[in-house]
Amino acid sequence: MIITILTVTVLFGCQEKSKTITNSKDYDPYLITSNTPSSDLLNEEFEFWQKEFNNDSTQLIAMSRVSGLHAAKFGGTGDISELKTSEKLIKKSHEIAARGKDSYLRSLAHNYVSQHRFKEAQVLLDSAYSATDNRKATEMMLFDVAMELGEYDRADTLLGNIKDPKDFNYLIRLAKWSDHNGNLDAAIKYMEQAKQIAEERNNKGLKLWVYSNIGDFYGHAGRLQDSYNSYLKTLELEPDSHYVKKQIAWLVYSSEKNTKEANRILDSVMVNHKAPDYYLLKGQMAEFNGNTSEANIEYDKFIKATDNPDYGGMYNAYLIELYANREPQKALKLAEKEITNRATPETYQLLAFAQLKSGDKAAALKTIEEHVAGKTSEPKALFHLALIYKANGMDAKVKPLKEELMGAFYELGPIRAKEIENL
Template identity: 30%
Template sequence: MKCVFFNLLVITALFSCKQANKPIVSKVLVDSLITHYTTPQAVKDNAADMQFWKNRINPNSPDYSNALKYAATLISRFHLSGDIHDIKTADSVLLKTAADFNGKEAGPYLSLVGHYILQHRFKEADSIFHLATAIGIKKYETAATSFDINFELGRIALAKQDLSTIKSNNDYGYQFRKSKMMHFSGDLDSSISAMRTAAQNAGRDVTLKMAALSNVADLYIHAGQLDKAYDCYMQCIQTNPADMHSIMGIGWIALMNDKNDSLAESIFKFVTTKTQSPDPLFKLVSVAEQRGDSALALQYAHAFEAKASDTIYGNMYNKYLLQLYTGQLQQPAKAEAIGKKELDNRATPQTYAWYAWALLCNNKKDEAYSIYQKYVSGKPLEGLELYWMGKLMRSLDKGYNASQFFKQANKNYYDLDPTIQKDLTKNLE
């Protein structure tokens, strides 16, 4: 009965959000979602699968297939619960399996590549990928995984070559990766189209389909089409009520479009009770900003810092931490240190832009401009980096350049937090 009631609410909410001059996010829907939340079937199924594969592993002899499947269930649980320890356990299982087979099986290494990318351990992913290819993997797996690594490390020309190798309009992996490349190139419409095609190509694989659809929603946020983003997020939530990424997406729309900070706050606080990830704490900083409560924003910023700076996360939250250290937390020296660390992890125009911004905030304007000229100028950037480079240009009295950066940043207005939005609007006047 609860499922029927929830589905009726969803249909009503989807219809009402289309009406002119109406908020997109329904408070009735959100209240129902939170009040009637029960452990989703996906969580129960994952727990059962995990126990099944774990029990099949023979501790007294090398085990390949069962160990890999057990590791995969741990990664699935990480996506459901946000517990970083699940990734670390999965890594340990795969490394042991690789050792048990004397490094002669490519499978454990190939799986580890994905795990390391997930943890922003990009150079390690590259190294272990070479181990897998030396043992021998299929042509498609080689090109697809090579794309993932090259793209993250900023080796875009090589990533484009990899993409052309796996080109197939009916292939999920190709369309998913094509969408990432189109987004990087600034062609947002083509990026959305490719990701939608990826969702269609997923067929009956619900996990792949929902991954693509939630990415479509994120892209619609980038494009400022929040009603379409809402529709996609709701489809994901209908399929998997434990999809906290999509639930937070709904909260962001409530904050950005509806200006309903109380509703957004209730959503993000709900998510903090269902995931161990630091992400909802970062969103709550923006809720406090929208409300104009600087003390509360600082409180949430400290809470996020305490969790996200734990060494177990490695480089996963560098960008968010750098943003807070140059914002609410006002610790530019820490921001500069993170910027340097990120460059060691992946030296791309984006990470150089982060470093340049940190240098500027740490009163190193000349160094910041030098980094900009060498590594950032003329390169594609996201909304936040565009805003930061606009601020750098403004500090150098380069008014025209600053205005161009601000105009470009404004195209990704809804990616930015409320404080930056206000400052951006002021700089565009």
């Protein structure tokens, strides 16, 4: 993977007419839980390098390989302990390395980004930037982190530093920047240029990354057939892609309202991948079906799964929204904590939502007017913006937001779609 934090800012485009996009025959071969060739190869490689490392725990090459394989195992299984083990090994490698320390700082920063420890990652990268080698690699990661921290002026400068219209890594970041600025068409254009580069090179890693991510962009634009086709291309290359299978499950649920099939897809993924957010999606689907008791069971599973301290703040955004409807004061405290981690329009809108649900609509209005309104086009933020305006009797501001949100039904899902209709 080139980067893991190109988390696409959700935008909305013209929604396709509701129709059946998916066909289970397309993805059924990839749902067979025993069909994990990449996992088998990973385990074989891990055993080899672990043996080398056990024979000499100070051998940097073996240590680095084992660290990277632990991170890969986290990606494949969702087991957070694998990521934490990788972190410890990178730190040890950095301590004993006589040269090339900047590469270990970037590796550790990459690990911290996966854990949503963005400020710590930035400190490491700033330190790595003082080295004369591989400054462009550091600048690219600094851009990623600056975007996560809401430091958009710095991100803009860094993007200018790495400018190269023929470089894959520059193009995907330019796409993220365009997306952030509300230009989804440009973002897709740059992603398609990056896709062309990946295909011309026939680079599997680049193709995997760009196929899955451009699938997300197409979904944001309402190009659901293109999104689905791109996800299928990912699975052709990587049958174990739990992320893409989840995205297909979302498409089946949100666009086609087929919760039975979406749950079947998720159940197959959950056999080998243990991420907490599957429970959240299952809860949403149960809620959509009117099964409140089942929804609460799944939401409780999510809360219990994320209680592991190793997760840190990785699931704070999800927890804030969930707690806002259950325990508003807990949501408020968690939102205030998240603001200290990264003060972005997206985190401030969560704080405003928690304030609203806690009964302080005036504070919620103040928060969104100072930190959210006009600073993001993310549909969830606009939805919360509309709720807060409505609660404060500002119906004139609700109407245009409602019209915009009508095009974001796919992104927000059927439950939110109903709430938008009632604004």
